[in-house]
Amino acid sequence: MSEFILSHTALKAEAQRLGFSVCGCAPAAPVEDWRCRQWEHYLANHHHAGMAYLESHLDKRLNPRLLVDGAQTVVSLALNYYQGDACTFGSYQFARYAVGRDYHEVVKERLAALLQFVRQVSDGRADGRAFCDTAPVDEHYWAWRCGLGWLGRNTQLIVPRAGSHFFLGELILTAPVDHYDAPMSSHCGNCLRCVKACPTGALSPADGLDARRCLSYLTIEHRGPFPPELPHPPLGNCIYGCDRCIAACPHNQSAPLTEVQDFYPRPQLTTMTAHEWQNLTSEQFSRIFTHSAVKRTKLEGLLRNIKCASFLIE
Numbered sequence: 001m002s003e004f005i006l007s008h009t010a011l012k013a014e015a016q017r018l019g020f021s022v023c024g025c026a027p028a029a030p031v032e033d034w035r036c037r038q039w040e041h042y043l044a045n046h047h048h049a050g051m052a053y054l055e056s057h058l059d060k061r062l063n064p065r066l067l068v069d070g071a072q073t074v075v076s077l078a079l080n081y082y083q084g085d086a087c088t089f090g091s092y093q094f095a096r097y098a099v100g101r102d103y104h105e106v107v108k109e110r111l112a113a114l115l116q117f118v119r120q121v122s123d124g125r126a127d128g129r130a131f132c133d134t135a136p137v138d139e140h141y142w143a144w145r146c147g148l149g150w151l152g153r154n155t156q157l158i159v160p161r162a163g164s165h166f167f168l169g170e171l172i173l174t175a176p177v178d179h180y181d182a183p184m185s186s187h188c189g190n191c192l193r194c195v196k197a198c199p200t201g202a203l204s205p206a207d208g209l210d211a212r213r214c215l216s217y218l219t220i221e222h223r224g225p226f227p228p229e230l231p232h233p234p235l236g237n238c239i240y241g242c243d244r245c246i247a248a249c250p251h252n253q254s255a256p257l258t259e260v261q262d263f264y265p266r267p268q269l270t271t272m273t274a275h276e277w278q279n280l281t282s283e284q285f286s287r288i289f290t291h292s293a294v295k296r297t298k299l300e301g302l303l304r305n306i307k308c309a310s311f312l313i314e
């Protein structure tokens, strides 16, 4: 049977039909040396804080061929989640990405549909796997390598004229495509707005992100009390994540609104008062955050964050 070659144009058209804002392709080769060195530096300096899972399967993270037998192509896709209004409910703010339905579910449904499209147009000669933040795939690297945008100093993917409010997903396919995209050079220039906006000094132009100081890590991934060197992290009114280095970026000033209704704030959030947040029960937490990424921090974590932020609220 002759080798099937996927049409780049047809793939992009289907991705667009499924609602993805940007789609690009790159050969499924090991990641470039500079990125390997970045990972080694990040891990050796413990910039990954308590995210020990990042130490596991580094070989797979650096080589997509180890994730899918016969991998030939990585397809990177970006889904816009920008909702416009600030995500503040009862005086407390949430990171934008977390206020709607869990992005893993939404992105994976669309990735599964795109993978099904590939199987159909190839008459079963092409297959692959879909990934959305659930396996050791270096998603920011692949978004860059597939030409979706550049990697900003705030570590986010920045899509030209659209900014960085995007969820990323990947297909690793066993078929080649008839055209591969070229990576984009950085347009950050001498800008340091994100670095200056960071309240904890977690971003360094030379060293990248140190998760040990990052409020996004501390309020979501970190368990237990905040580290002694940050006994009162400057959360402001933000109790889940931190969007400051994203909001400061000039490329986000004219971000288009998402058409994905799932990413707009869930109604259960909009009626909450500051008093209700401060007295949040287990039953309320389960009800409000069903199918939500916020469940990751667990009730204990969210109450810890609320307590830390509350001195500003009242």
Ligand code: SF4
Binding pocket: 197, 198, 199, 200, 201, 202, 203, 209, 213, 214, 215, 216, 217, 241, 242, 243, 244, 245, 246
């Ligand atoms: S998310 Fe907040 S704390 Fe983390 S690097 Fe960005 S501005 Fe700094």
Ligand code: SF4
Binding pocket: 152, 153, 154, 155, 187, 188, 190, 191, 192, 193, 194, 195, 248, 249, 250, 251
């Ligand atoms: S704020 Fe400036 S330096 Fe930071 S990511 Fe945006 S353009 Fe790059």
